[in-house]
Amino acid sequence: xxxxxxxxxxxxxxxxxxxxxxxxxxxxxxxxxxxxxxxxxxxxxxxxxxxxxxxxxxxxxxxxxxxxxxxxxxxxxxxxxxxxxxxxxxxxxxxxxxxxxxxxxxxxxxxxxxxx
Numbered sequence: 608x609x610x611x612x613x614x615x616x617x618x619x620x621x622x623x624x625x626x627x628x629x630x631x632x633x634x635x636x637x638x639x640x641x642x643x644x645x646x647x648x649x650x651x652x653x654x655x656x657x658x659x660x661x662x663x664x665x666x667x668x669x670x671x672x673x674x675x676x677x678x679x680x681x682x683x684x685x686x687x688x689x690x691x692x693x694x695x696x697x698x699x700x701x702x703x704x705x706x707x708x709x710x711x712x713x714x715x716x717x718x719x720x721x722x723x
Contacts, residue, residue, distance in 0.1 A: 648680075
């Protein structure tokens with residue numbers, strides 16, 4: 608029996624080919640959506656951050672949030688808002704302790720203790 612004679616192998620090959628095509632399409636779609644940065648209005652930014660519109664204006668006034676202003680209108684980059692939000696992350700006590708321990712291990716090697 609040859610390879611082409613087996614209907615199961617042929618249908619498996621077709622299925623694998625179809626799966627590869629779907630995966631390629633999904634990867635391309637993900638990359639395209641990753642590259643596109645969407646500009647948001649004040650109300651869209653408020654929805655994204657789950658804040659009130661008033662709070663957004665207050666943050667803009669204090670220059671505490673990334674924004675763009677063009678022709679008396681405010682715009683927000685979705686990517687920049689997401690990064691801004693992630694940079695404000697508060698670390699847990701155990702995460703801070705691990706970071707301190709890691710820093711001390713890296714920087715302790717060349718130092719000598721001072722005797723009193």
